[in-house]
Amino acid sequence: MNHEDRVFTLLIESNPIPRVEDLELEMVGGDRYLDTLEQRSSEMTQLDTRPPKRENQRSSAIPWLVAAVGVVIVGIAVLVVAQRSDDEPVATVPITTTAEQIESLAMATLGDKLQSVGYFDVGQPPYYRFTVEWKDSANPDAIQATAQELATAFMGQGVYTIGITIRVEDVTAGFEVIGASGAILHLEDDEVPVEIDWTTIGHKYSPEDFIYTECNACP
C-alpha cells in the first residue's frame, strides 16, 4: 500500500458514523412526514393568498419608514442604472425565468461542452449550476471564452447572470458556473470562497466587466 492509500485508509477509519445501522434515531414514518409536508405546503398557500393585515395605530410608523427607505433605495438604483444606460440599454430583471429556460439557453450556447445543468430551488433566488468540461485540457483563454459566451447569451436574452462562480479544476480542466440572475463573476480556485453577493441583482454589467475582474485567483 502506498502512502496516499495509507492516509486514505486512515480517513476511512476516522468515519464518525461507521455503521448507519447503529444510529439511534427517532424518526417519523414517511406517511406521517408526507402529511406534515402537505400541511405546511397548504398553509403556505393560504398565507400567500390571505389579504394583508391592517396594522394598528402604534406600529403604523414602521411601514412608512420602510417605504421611505425603499423609495430612497429605488431612487439611487434608478440613478445608477441611468448613469450606465449611456453604454447599453437596460433590460428588466427576469426573476421569474424558469429552470427550463436557463437550461435550454445554456445548452444552446455551450453545445457539446455542456455536461450538465443542475437546478435546485433551495433558497432565494433559485440557483443553477452548469458543469462544463472539455475532453482535452482547457487553457484559461478557453475558459474565459466559454464563460463570456454563456454570460453574453444570457444577457442577450435579458437574463442577468449574477453571482456566477467559475470553479477551475486543475486536472479535469472543467469548470462549474453557478448563478441565478444578475451580474458578477468570480473565478474560484482552492483558496477563494464562494460568496454570492445577492445585492447585485438588477445591476447590469457587461461581460468584460465581470470576466476576471473581481478575483485575484485568475490566471
Place this chain on the structure above:
Amino acid sequence: MTESDQRFVELYDRFYRPVYAYCRRRTTADQVDDVIADTFLVAWRKIDQVPRGSEVLPWLYGVAYRVLGHQWRGSGRRTRLERKLAGIGEQAPTTPDDLILIRSESRQVLDALSRLNPTDKEILLLSAWEELPQDDIAVALNISIGAVRQRLYEAKKNLAKQYDRLEKKRNTPAAKKGGAW
C-alpha cells in the same frame, strides 16, 4: 394516496437513515435536522425527477450536499463547518473508551481533510465514509465518471500532502518543545 406520494413515502422510509448519517458526518447535530428537512423537501417537490434504482441515494446525497453548500455560502458557515469537520472526531465519541480509541493519526487526517477545497473534501468523503462507487459519486456530484476518477486521484494526493505537512510541523523541534521561544 397518489403514486408520487407513495414513492416519496418509500423513498423517505428507506433512505432517511443514510441521508441522516451523511448530513451528520458533515454538520453539527443542531443543524442536521434543517438540512435533512430541506433535502427531503426538494425530493418531494421533484419526486418525478428522482432517478430510479441505485441512483436514488447518490441523488439524495447530491441534494444534501447542495443544501449544505447553500448554508455555507449564506452566512460564512463554511469556516464554522470546517472547524466542526476538523473536530468531528472529537464530537462523535460518546464513551470514554471511544475517546481513548481516537488516535492522533485520525485527528491528523481530519485536520488535513479540513484544509482541502470543498470538492476534494466531498469526493473523498463520499468514497471513504459513504462508500460510494465511482459511478454513484458521479451521480451525486453531477459530473462524469472520468472526472470522478481524476478528482479522486488528485484529492487523495492532496490529502496525503496536507497530512505530511502536518506531520512535518508536528515533528519540528519548535513544535516538540511547545514553541520557538
